[in-house]
Amino acid sequence: MLVLGVDENGLGPVLGPLVATSVTLEIPRYERSALCQRGLSLGLTDSKESGGFGQMQFAESVALALLARLGEGPAPGSADAVLDRVFRDGRPRLRACCPDDPTAEQCWAVDLPVPAFGGDADAGQALLDKLIGRSSLRILDVRSRVACAGMLNAERAAGKHKFDVDFDLFEDLIASAHLVHGAPLLALCGMIGGIRDYAPRFSRFDRARIETVPGRHGQRRYAIQGVGEIRFEIDADVRHLPVALASIVGKYVREISMRRIGEFYRRGDPELTLASGYRDPVTKRFIEATALLRKRFGIAQECFRREA
Secondary structure, eight states: OEEEEEEEEOSSOSBSOEEEEEEEEEOSSOOHHHHHHHHHTTTOSOHHHHSOTTOOHHHHHHHHHHHHTTSSSSOOOBHHHHHHHHSTTHHHHHHTTOSSHHHHHHHHSOOOBSOOSSOOHHHHHHHHHHHHTTSOOEEEEEEEEEEOHHHHHHHHHTTOOHHHHHHHHHHHHHHHHHHHHOSSEEEEEEOOTTOOOOGGGOOSSOGGGEEEEOOOTTEEEEEETTTEEEEEETTHHHHOHHHHHHHHHHHHHHHHHHHHHHHHHHTTOTTOOOOOSSSSHHHHHHHHHTHHHHHHHTOOGGGTBOOO
16 A cells, blocks of 8 residues: 655744655555654654754764665765756746845755765665665655745735645645555644644645545545545654655755755854754844845845844
8 A cells, every 4th residue: 555654844944945755655554553653763753852953963863764765766866866866847937936046045055965964874774774674665655845934924914824835835845746646645744833623725636526524633635536545633744754854855855945044154154153043042042143245145035034
């Protein structure tokens, strides 16, 4: 059967992109608890535990190993190559949203070499080999979708909440997995913010073919005729291995995106302290310290800091 894990990274920060990621597995039968325990024994869990800011070595090793298993060559060697692997044609689409060339430089001028956080793709491969062992588990696909600060601000100005954008990214990943890998598909998704009723929000699937299915507390389930089942769950990245893997890769994509932004501003101030982009004192100082640089470089404000 096909099992898709979907999660987001970067819903709450003030800087950097929102990233949604999916990992598609093929497995004879999805035994949640056994697979989860197998992953936990190897450190494969929620990215907040396995790859916090400043502790990205493990997450980078796993992410690069996952990308190297997709039959598209060795592990990527740069941030651009990572994005090309997880989001085909994504760079041209994202760059087309930039209002001008100087602003585009903020996100694209520094093609960060990877590994960037001390990770090791070979170590990651050894860990994935232990995860799979002699089982019939196959890792079929890893994909991400990205909404940058400028895109989020533009959607907000048009009356669209970031939760809505996040759902759109999730649905795009699910629809893409269905298109590429077929059905039936079990899509396991992290719960999105305060959203609890997802049925009216689907736009890529015929709503007449969507049925709400009873689920346990903290879970919303939907059966889509011709597609399979989609579940949204609280703590899905802790309960489900494919969601944990998606969380790890998404965390890595977001972190290298923030690192290349930070390194861009370090061109103007080499002493600048890198920031996570979350609502913390280091990020606040980063915003203040880059104010004159942003003015000098001609960076559009709406493409730097999120409004919400």
